Amino acid sequence: MELSPHRPTLCPALDAYQPFDPAHLADPYPLWESAQREAPVFYVESAGFWAVTGYREVLQVTHDTDTFTSRDSLNFKPVPAQLRSRLPLGFPQGYPSLINTDPPDHSRLRRAANQAFTPGKVNLRVPEITQIADDLIDTFIARGRVDIVAHFAVPLPVRVISRIIGVEPHAYADFQRWSDDAFLMSNPVLPDADLLRCATSMAELAEYLQARVAERREEPGDDLLSDLLSKEGETLAVEQIISIAAQTLIGGNVTTTDLIGNALLVLLSDPARWDSVVAAPDTIPQVIEEVLRVKSAVRGLFRTTTRATELGGVQIPARATVWVVFAAANHDLSVFPRPGVFDPDRANLNSHLSFGRGAHFCIGAPLARAEAKIALERLAARLPGLALVEQQQLTYPASPISQGVDRLELTWN
Numbered sequence: 001m002e003l004s005p006h007r008p009t010l011c012p013a014l015d016a017y018q019p020f021d022p023a024h025l026a027d028p029y030p031l032w033e034s035a036q037r038e039a040p041v042f043y044v045e046s047a048g049f050w051a052v053t054g055y056r057e058v059l060q061v062t063h064d065t066d067t068f069t070s071r072d073s074l075n076f077k078p079v080p081a082q083l084r085s086r087l088p089l090g091f092p093q094g095y096p097s098l099i100n101t102d103p104p105d106h107s108r109l110r111r112a113a114n115q116a117f118t119p120g121k122v123n124l125r126v127p128e129i130t131q132i133a134d135d136l137i138d139t140f141i142a143r144g145r146v147d148i149v150a151h152f153a154v155p156l157p158v159r160v161i162s163r164i165i166g167v168e169p170h171a172y173a174d175f176q177r178w179s180d181d182a183f184l185m186s187n188p189v190l191p192d193a194d195l196l197r198c199a200t201s202m203a204e205l206a207e208y209l210q211a212r213v214a215e216r217r218e219e220p221g222d223d224l225l226s227d228l229l230s231k232e233g234e235t236l237a238v239e240q241i242i243s244i245a246a247q248t249l250i251g252g253n254v255t256t257t258d259l260i261g262n263a264l265l266v267l268l269s270d271p272a273r274w275d276s277v278v279a280a281p282d283t284i285p286q287v288i289e290e291v292l293r294v295k296s297a298v299r300g301l302f303r304t305t306t307r308a309t310e311l312g313g314v315q316i317p318a319r320a321t322v323w324v325v326f327a328a329a330n331h332d333l334s335v336f337p338r339p340g341v342f343d344p345d346r347a348n349l350n351s352h353l354s355f356g357r358g359a360h361f362c363i364g365a366p367l368a369r370a371e372a373k374i375a376l377e378r379l380a381a382r383l384p385g386l387a388l389v390e391q392q393q394l395t396y397p398a399s400p401i402s403q404g405v406d407r408l409e410l411t412w413n
């Protein structure tokens with residue numbers, strides 16, 4: 001990542017901004033809200049990228065794909081020398097497919113992938129997702145206390161995505177590990193010490209997906225790989241099929257884990273909120289939208305400028321890395337009055353940017369919403385007396401991408 005020439009904002013807090021400081025990670029909103037007042041677009045000296053926090057500016061970036069390319073959005077480091085023979089084409093999720101291409105190529109690939117992610121396809125999975133949620137609750141319901149992240153919010157989406165992609169149950173644990181490492185690899189500040197381990201996971205993932213693709217070609221099943229293979233040659237190359245599956249793994253696990261964890265934290269931190277969900281589970285869809293806004297599962301994602309440009313009143317040079325902070329835009333006072341207040345009855349509930357906007361709008365949004373809805377419904381039905389364990393220390397990963405608690409201890413009577 002190259003450093004860019006820039007002018008200080010004249011706001012000391014922004015000029016000294018440390019996005020991975022634990023206190024900031026725990027509550028980033030005061031700083032982001034002051035950025036929106038003082039400098040909605042500013043250079044983060046400590047990280048070497050530009051932060052875009054204003055709602056209007058985030059929309060400008062997501063819609064201007066000519067100036068703000070997604071080509072480098074997964075920001076990979078080069079494949080380590082010892083893995084080059086196993087990854088001759090690079091990392092599997094790095095082959096140009098969805099999140100790392102621009103229109104018009106992206107539009108063609110997205111049309112081909114869309115059919116595998118329609119709301120109709122998601123609806124067919126509802127009984128399966130409900131069963132997975134109930135099976136997980138069975139594993140801890142007798143205990144009276146659980147870290148709900150480790151025992152529910154993490155395994156639920158991994159099992160769902162594994163089934164959607166067409167992974168055998170015995171590979172779930174590997175899939176979990178590959179998914180976590182793939183997600184880490186999309187972090188441009190990945191420490192070098194983690195690179196070799198993550199890159200080895202990517203070699204294993206690529207080899208696993210290649211083997212499954214070969215099997216599905218012989219014998220198609222009811223899964224994503226088979227759906228995508230039906231377009232092979234016509235619109236999708238096999239590398240793109242593997243890449244879409246890998247990006248689904250990255251895009252669909254940690255994000256959904258964080259949504260479920262954030263929802264429980266927001267609801268249980270005021271017991272009246274949880275009681276009202278238990279009493280009226282039909283309100284869960286609105287509750288989920290407001291959780292997505294007030295405590296977004298994705299902090300931000302990346303673009304690169306193709307040319308020098310002006311954004312939010314500042315000049316950004318060509319080839320600059322731009323952090324599009326969706327979570328900050330969701331607290332923009334000019335769009336959401338009293339942005340820190342959890343209010344599922346807001347008039348513009350669905351205006352949040354948690355699933356992005358424009359060409360790259362999250363392909364998995366219907367699935368994520370369904371998983372979170374089922375998760376809350378089953379917990380409310382089976383554990384209506386859920387409560388937060390008092391005085392627990394909440395920590396968040398040092399990531400510019402994800403926003404979710406590392407663990408969340410709950411009890412019930």
Ligand code: HEM
Pocket residue numbers: 062070073098099100110247248249251252253255256259297298301302326353354355356357359360361362363364365367368
């Ligand atoms: C709460 C859960 C989720 C959140 C907050 C979320 C967030 C996002 C965001 C913000 C984007 C836009 C990326 C950009 O503009 O660069 C995106 C794209 C994407 N998401 Fe999700 N996502 C979630 C769940 C899922 C699920 C369940 C899947 C898989 C089924 C998924 C797969 C993807 C893929 C493949 C893309 C790239 C789409 C494209 O570039 O055309 N996501 N997601």
